[in-house]
């Protein structure tokens with residue numbers, strides 16, 4: 210029998226994070242009402258505010274506690290950029306990347322699609338020609354390894370190095386995951402790298418993709434240099450189905466990708482531990498938006514769609530699909546009616562109403 | 567007295583390369599007719615065809631000969647992708663990067679602007695809201711250093727590394743060049759990096775930019791992470807004036823940048839040796855386009871605009887400005903008349919006619 214009680218860690222974080230996560234929880238509860246599954250939630254205080262009051266980003270104790278959960282629902286973290294008390298980058302590195310690396314979130318999954326009522330900045334994208342692809346970004350190695358150094362800092366003879374570390378182990382599991390996803394979609398995988406210049410890591414990525422492809426004869430795959438991939442994103446984003454790429458190229462492409470849909474505030478993401486040795490994490494791509502926090506005007510859609518990715522990951526694919534279609538139906542409705550200016554809670558309630566009607 | 571005879575090396579290359587360079591030479595000669603300067607040209611055979619007939623990409627002798635010139639006018643190189651006789655990447659690495667590294671082309675300059683009659687793929691860009699910025703990309707170090715390795719190739723325990731090498735010497739000269747250009751334009755410089763993750767090289771770039779900025783108090787500068795920069799390119803490319811960035815980020819952004827103008831086939835570039843210890847090189851961003859080679863239908867505009875960058879670099883700024891405005895006036899004219907389907911030579915002749923009328 211499938212597991213039916215799931216123990217969810219909730220990290221609301223800073224700014225609008227807790228506000229949007231609250232709506233995601235409402236929607237999750239509504240989605241589960243007709244399932245035999247049940248969620249329990251444990252809240253964790255983490256982020257810039259937490260750092261300001263405790264001086265801690267992510268302790269060993271917190272990590273241990275998080276490991277005991279089935280999944281992590283995440284809001285957003287980050288101080289007001291004008292708040293100079295928080296050292297630049299510390300929350301991103303020690304908390305966000307800290308979770309990714311410690312919980313071995315090797316697959317950073319970012320679905321990108323056109324949203325009803327959201328106009329793409331691209332002329333070539335409209336309701337008849339929507340965007341719908343998924344980026345599988347490697348999350349635990351590459352240029353993010355933190356490997357490098359500075360010699361003779363501050364002198365004319367200074368040298369700074371950054372070492373991108375890529376392993377067969379790390380690349381293979383991500384490529385395999387991407388092929389599985391391509392097989393369940395339009396059976397088209399695109400490897401993005403820069404193998405004409407980064408010849409060592411490019412060789413590893415290209416060889417690994419060719420090798421894994423043999424087990425997926427029904428998936429066709431092609432290759433693009435990262436520079437050329439950005440051109441295709443702008444000129445013909447409909448060509449993409451599943452993209453697999455390294456940590457840094459993935460970082461760049463997964464900001465460009467939601468930007469071309471026009472819905473960067475609506476994009477969801479998942480950081481997945483594919484081996485199941487630690488909980489995976491689900492978070493909106495948007496930030497903590499301190500400028501609009503506390504006003505109940507944040508859009509919870511990205512958090513709700515991230516919760517749908519969590520349902521799917523936990524084996525509740527049917528509930529995930531119901532949440533996704535409720536969100537899309539409701540966004541269509543609002544677009545059709547010209548509805549704007551709803552509060553965070555009104556949006557969440559509308560998704561719940563769709564789900565339970 | 568300023569130098570008035572310039573000794574130009576011409577590398578037509580493969581495919582449409584020689585065709586577009588021939589038009590660029592016509593335009594150069596017309597532009598110089600009213601100047602006291604004179605160009606002599608020496609043709610060099612290099613590229614995929616040359617490799618097929620000689621097995622050589624770039625010999626020490628050729629490099630030595632090229633060093634004797636005042637500048638290099640370059641067409642395009644690269645075999646037909648279907649021609650399996652040419653090993654993938656060899657021409658790019660040994661010839662293109664070979665020239666860039668051996669001739670110390672530290673500034674890779676890529677102006678990006680809207681062209682008359684060319685519709686941008688972005689809804690937010692039109693004649694009233696044109697794109698007009700310049701990317702100053704570092705060209706001789708960073709992740710392009712070729713530093714790295716493979717251990718245990720082909721086994722499950724394989725590791726591939728790539729070392730990005732960044733020096734105060736290398737970063738400073740590029741940042742200085744970018745500030746000078748910003749000062750001559752709209753006095754706004756944007757540093758693009760990923761200093762929250764690539765902390766060593768990011769620290770060097772950020773500190774260097776802040777230090778150089780002190781000598782340019784009239785230039786305001788800001789910073790964007792590379793991922794965020796791609797969002798701005800799509801949502802508000804008009805915010806950019808001069809971008810300075812590292813070799814790999816620059817590679818990515820300078821494909822995205824011409825793509826958002828809609829005129830990727832019209833973009834010019836320069837690879838500049840800022841110290842004047844070796845000739846700089848001027849080339850269209852487009853490739854050798856073997857599919858349309860020999861048909862006299864290639865558009866020479868990018869080669870002509872690259873020749874204008876060469877004029878400017880050689881101190882012939884007035885002639886450069888005349889070529890640029892002739893090209894823009896002629897493109898406007900064609901757009902207005904709905905003229906299409908001109909041959910390569912007809913286009914070149916029209917630019918010449920504009921210049922000499």
Ligand SMILES: CC(C)[C@H](C(=O)O)[C@@H](O)C(=O)O
Nearest residue numbers: 301302305306460762763793
């Ligand atoms: C905040 C930053 C460290 C992070 C990254 O670079 O991965 C972010 O840009 C992302 O894409 O999740």
Ligand SMILES: CC(C)[C@H](C(=O)O)[C@@H](O)C(=O)O
Nearest residue numbers: 405406436658659662663817
């Ligand atoms: C061909 C390739 C090596 C080159 C680069 O990566 O620099 C090209 O993409 C460019 O931008 O000039």
